Amino acid sequence: MKNRIGVYVCHCGSNISDYVDVEKVKEIAGKENDVILSKTTMFACSDSAQNEIVDDIKEQNLDGIVVASCSPKLHLNTFRNVAQRAGLNPYNYIQVNIREQCSWAHSDNKPGATEKAIKLVRAGIERAKHSQALTPISIPSKNAVLVVGAGIAGMRAAIELAEMGTEVFLIEREYFVGGRASQWNELFTTNETGREVVSRLYNKIIKTKNITLFTGADIDSKSGSVGDFDIKIKIKPRHVKSGCVLDLEKFKKAVDVCPVEFDDPFNFGLTKQKAIYKNYPSEFPEIPAIDFDRCNKCGECVKICPDIDLEQKEEILNINVGAVLLTTGASPYEPQKGEFGYKEIDNVITLQQLKRLIDLNEDELTYHGKKIKNIAYVYCVGSRQVDGENKYCSRYCCTSAIHTAIMVKEKYKGINNFHFTRGVRTYGKQEILYNKSSKQGDIFLQSFEDSPTEVYHEKGQTVVKIKDILTADKELEVNADLVVLVTGMVPRENNSINNILKVPIGRDKFYNEIHPKLRPVETVIDGVLIAGACQAPLNITESVKSALSAGAKVNSLISKGEIELEPTLAQIDKSSCNWCDKCTDVCPYNAIVKKEYDGKTIAVVNEANCKGCGICLPVCPSNSIQLIGYTDVEIESMIEALID
Amino acid sequence: MEKNKTAPKILVFSTEKISDPAIDLAGLLKKHYPSTVYTINVPCSSAIKSRWILHAFEKGFDGVFIAADGTDCSYSETCTERTGEVVQRTHDLMKEKGIDPAKLKMAAICSVCSEPFVKHMKNFVNALSN
Known part of the structure; x- marks a missing residue:
């Protein structure tokens, strides 16, 4: 048990201290058993504060530290690295969230927020006391990514990722690539047109070996987690055969005979569009498409162009990727x-x-x-x-x-x-x-x-x-x-993607990054990243910068072939376990096996298979299973601290 | 302070990847809920032991809320079913101990379900207050 604990209570500028009396929290924390020092800090994540913590660990021989600041999603690794730099095992560091789950959530009740912060810090101290020194585990990761949205940001990120050696599946919901940029003429500062930029990126994509582009495609479902997502892609039929070589004359005739006419979304309703269409002649891919929701299936176009196939069906494609990058863009x-x-x-x-x-x-x-x-x-x-x-x-x-x-x-x-x-x-x-x-x-x-x-x-x-x-x-x-x-x-309407991936959305309805400055392209969903105007209003230059940043981040995450994960594993007490099969029955990963031990049959954990979900914990009738980091003593001591 | 002395204390078991981000998001969006709601996170809601819940009641919590992964769980497709079993077993144990099973609630809270979380907390606090 740890008995030389250091506590740091962060002001977060004024994000916390405007609502929580951080001095009071510090004072009360300092009086807890086994707490050697307790301090407040203006920004715990600043270099100077980090160096101070390193010095304290070394000088005071601390064996556990607690930082009460923002969500662990933001700075858990920052302070684990601080612990490591000071020679302390990173898992003897506990982060207590007194910002998102305290000062901000209770900004309407300052005394209540302070009282809650005190209890949360006490619980953190209890957890630190029982923390164990651990080593992270590694899982294999697939060096492949799904990029959703083939606008400028998506295409640029796809190229960057492919050039770094990552296999890229690029999907575009529309039948043509380019997104909004293809609608704009001359761009500042280069005077190129949006179409020229799109054309250049498309030509690069079709020449790049490890990019596979699907248009008319959307995510249908997702399972698995970072490093190993199984994703089903739904591909709408184009109703024009893929090998079709565009004969402009025939295409024009097919458009002429199409009796369906509606406001053209590409020109924002200034012109009319037919069910068979291309938005402009040099649009990519070069094959036209049929808007089947609007098409009346009269078959007049088929008589002119035999490459039109009104019987084409939707396809479902299964892909396995290590990460997903959302570049779904914005709308006016x-x-x-x-x-x-x-x-x-x-x-x-x-x-x-x-x-x-x-x-x-x-x-x-x-x-x-x-x-x-x-x-x-x-x-x-x-x-x-x-x-x-x-x-x-x-x-x-x-x-x-x-x-x-x-x-x-x-x-x-x-x-x-x-x-x-x-x-x-x-x-x-x-x-x-x-x-x-x-x-x-x-x-x-x-x-x-x-x-x-x-x-x-x-x-x-x-x-x-x-x-x-x-x-x-x-x-x-x-x-x-x-x-x-x-x-x-x-932001563009992305209801189906949002329902499947569950990426947090901010007050402005754009996707929310973990931190706008420190982790600007990552989301709280591990392995799902964002770039471009789906995240905030950005111009093309800014979207491309964001796309390149996300590309680098995705590649660094999945290209090593393995991802480090928390060493959260189930452990079975050999002495109290009497094989009953219940844990084996519920384990989704076949991570628990039968073994003879000391004259009796017991269950043991195959650590290579265990994912640390803990599903086996509550089914054990003899309470012989503990999850590292979530043991009975840790959880129950935290409960006591919260109610004290 | 006065309202905190009387407000029911609720322990929320959240999950690191799914429901805890939603609770963070509620804070980020300054969606307020009672400050007597405390969260302990676990990897998956199907990992919650009945003894932890009973321990919370024994020590003085008025209510326990499981912010479950639901169908979004990345660990197991059976998460909803298993978490339901945890609740069922715990309800039985609560009855044996004379604790009203209504003091343990569960709802699926997805990673963007900040609004539903806040609503659940307000409703639960009201129910426990009555």
């Missing part, structure tokens, strides 16, 4: 009906629609047959909402709006751009665009959130009005030919 915010006149006033569109409109209008910018001269951009639609749920800034939209306004002015003559902002956030190099647009004569106006820009229709005119703080609160109006709502970013 869809304004509510009536929000700044959207879908009520005819000439109110979104920024994304304007981008497509520029692509579709060659010499003259027109909308619904009317030539456009004055464009009013209304910023922060669906972002920084005062009343709505989206409190966050979508970050990319100021730059995107200004960039688009510059493109409009460069492409068409006689355009006047009016920007109705809540403050322009063209951070970093993007400020260049802001300067350029100002110099070219764009007008920037600004209001506070308490007096938002108004859009209304009056006397045949669409009017945009602002109380402009840049001109001493003057009410200014613009008669706009086109009102462009600069909409923010929201």
Whole structure:
């Protein structure tokens, strides 16, 4: 039993100490039996605090340490490494969560939070007293990854992983790769188009041996855990044979004869789409697809193109991977009906629609047959909402709006751009665009959130009005030919993936990383990582950085062929065990076997097979089984400390 | 402080990979629940021994809640069934000891089930208070 324990209570800046009286917790912990020292620390994870703990362990000859701070999901390994650096076995370190499960959960009740923190720390001390020195166990891991989403981030991560020697299964829910980027024309800062970037990545992917791409594919189910996930992939039929060499003339005829017509999602409803389609000629893969949910199965297209097969069936593919990387991206915010006149006033569109409109209008910018001269951009639609749920800034939209306004002015003559902002956030190099647009004569106006820009229709005119703080609160109006709502970013709808993988989602509805600075691409689900705009509003550059980071993290996790796991194993007391078969019966891993010992039959644990689930513990009638790290004495002493 | 003296004390057995992240997420989202709820985590909810639960009651906890893995368990497909058996056995032992079985509850809490967890805790505290 450990009897020289050190306790460290973290302020976490003020995340803990704003709600928990950390000095009181420290004082009471210091009076516990076998506690040699008790300290508070501003940031226990800081280098200086870590060095102090190392020095204390060495100087005070500590045989156990307790750090009361954040969730162990974040810093368990940090402090285990601290223990190891000081020569203490890492498993003699106990982390007590007084942030997520105390100060934050009870920020409405400071005395209650302090009382709870005291008890949690006491329980931690008890656990440390009974802790054992252990060595981690290793399990084999498959050096293969499933990347979900073949947008820019997913494709870039796939290439990076493949080049590092990891086998990559890349799946895309849509029939074509590229995600949102393929909808955008010229990009800042390189002036390449989104399609050019997508094309370059796709060409690299098809030439890379160890990437297998499936389009129209989604996760159907998942079993197993980190290092060894068994995943079923559901692949929708394309209804065009895979060996089909695209004959453009035939394809055009097939499109012409298709009687089904609906708003084109690629062009945000500005044009119509047929059931057989490609969004643009050079789209990848080059084979067209049929939207079977909308297709009326008339068979007219089959008469023209024999490669069309309306009888194709859905396929299920089984893959085994060590990790999953989610790069499912984001969507533009869809304004509510009536929000700044959207879908009520005819000439109110979104920024994304304007981008497509520029692509579709060659010499003259027109909308619904009317030539456009004055464009009013209304910023922060669906972002920084005062009343709505989206409190966050979508970050990319100021730059995107200004960039688009510059493109409009460069492409068409006689355009006047009016920007109705809540403050322009063209951070970093993007400020260049802001300067350029100002110099070219764009007008920037600004209001506070308490007096938002108004859009209304009056006397045949669409009017945009602002109380402009840049001109001493003057009410200014613009008669706009086109009102462009600069909409923010929201995560894509991923209900089925979310139900299967259970990756935590934050208040902003994007996937939640373990820590935004320290573990920015990992989730609390071991072996499931995130990158790109599924995690937060990011522009393409930032998405690619995040994808490369996640790629490196995935590779370092699974490429060694084995993963270190907790040494949590079942142990059977030979003296009290009288073979009854109950533990063998419930063990999912065949980890318990019969053995003759000292004249009787007993159960023994095959440590190579034991996964440390503990399912055998409660079925033992003689209570002969203990789980390392969760022994009766540890659990029961913690219970006593919590109630004391 | 006053409300903590009277509020029922609940011991939650959470699981490291599944339900504990949900309880963390509740804190992260500042979803409040009574501060007399204490958590001990284990690898899998099917590993919880009846004696631990009975020990909690003997020492003074008013309620025990098993935040079970449910069908998300990465260890075993039988987790739900086995955890159910733990609850059933413990309910029988509680009856023998004259403890109301309603003081032991179980629900599957997935890794993103912060809202259901908070709701369970509030309902359980209310039920125990009455």
